[in-house]
Amino acid sequence: MKKVILIVVLILSACSSDSETTTKKEEFSYFVFATPLSEHEIWLDAKVGFMDACNDYELKCDWIGPTTIDTEAMEEVMDVAIAQHADAIITQGVVSPEIINKANSSDIPVVLVDSDMEDSERYLYYGKNFSDQAELFLEDVERQIGKDEYLSVAIQVAEIDFEIATQQIEELKKVFEKHPGGFEIVKITESKSDSVRAKREWEYTLQEADVDVAINFAGESAISCGEVAQAMGIRDDILIYGVDNMSQTIDGIADGKIDGSVITSFYNYGYDSVAMLYDYLNNGKVESEKKKSVQLKMINQENVEEYLNEQDEKNK
Structure with missing residues (x-):
């Protein structure tokens, strides 16, 4: 009888362990960077910062966008991200305010980098003054x-x-x-x-x-x-x-x-945006300033x- 009980306990333990493992695998935050130019040298610096931050914060992340300026393609990337219930979106403020507002109404905060859209419902702007x-x-x-x-x-x-x-x-x-x-x-x-x-x-x-x-x-x-x-x-x-x-x-x-x-540092656009969004979503830290300026330097x-x-x- 003891042997039977022991086998049942081991089976239940194994099932519990598998269930916990599966749950842990499914628990992740998903961030999307809808880049304006996916192969441009400057924006690739932002990609490096974005991916570094995603690794540091253990996030699932996608960097997606057109190779030439195409705001409709950027908006399509954001639309898909919204449909996939992304946790946060980063993009340049050249898209329509409607797509930003759509993300916001779906409880997805949007950080705009490099250019702002003050009339949109973005979470914040991070870029040049x-x-x-x-x-x-x-x-x-x-x-x-x-x-x-x-x-x-x-x-x-x-x-x-x-x-x-x-x-x-x-x-x-x-x-x-x-x-x-x-x-x-x-x-x-x-x-x-x-x-x-x-x-x-x-x-x-x-x-x-x-x-x-x-x-x-x-x-x-x-x-x-x-x-x-x-x-x-x-x-x-x-x-x-x-x-x-x-x-x-x-x-x-x-x-x-x-x-x-x-x-300025496009690397910081990628890294710092992830960091601010992570703090907001996971630690409840709300940025007091909705416009954050990056450091500029004349070379x-x-x-x-x-x-x-x-x-x-x-x-x-």
Whole structure:
């Protein structure tokens, strides 16, 4: 009789153990990063940070998005994530507010990185302060040509209709109004995140207008502008700026093709967004500020070598 009881206890123990194991396997948090560009160098930095955080917090995560700018494809990724009951979504604020609101109504918090949509029901925005970015541009321009020179400014963005483009241009206008010598924006073009188009648009612009300052809000545009200016023999007559730390942009600064770029850490976009969402969902920590600014830095020809050395040390 004791032997029978022992066998029953062992069977029940085994069943209990299997059940607990199965439950543990099924218990996970699922985060989705709906990236705007799945193969772009800068956004791949965000992917590394995102995946590192997912590993550290033991989350199930997906990084999904189009290879070229396609907001409808991004929204489809979010729609699928909502249908799959994802716990959180991270994306750039170029999608429609309706899809963000749909996630929110399904109790899925959304963190927007790099560009905001204040009229949406996003959990928070984590990205650049565009006024600070414009200040860095103006400070470097005035450092090089002084405060009394009139500035003829041309701008290139990725997509003119994107809110991020509008926000950056508006903040640039506000800040540059402080320039004592005055300024005018003579041309605004778009690259569609394509380097061939970026170069073609800069060729048209520099042929049609006298430009003192070229500001590129699309990652691939600064090097394209520098190459066009060199080919036209006007590189010494124009200040060329970009954003972000794409390798070709930083190399362009080192080679003298570009004057500077305002950079931030896209790695932190991925890592910190996961960390904030995890704390919110698992520890009840609600961020008091719904707009969190990342640190910005101007890389120019004075500090580019120092920056490159720092990057080499990090990669060792």
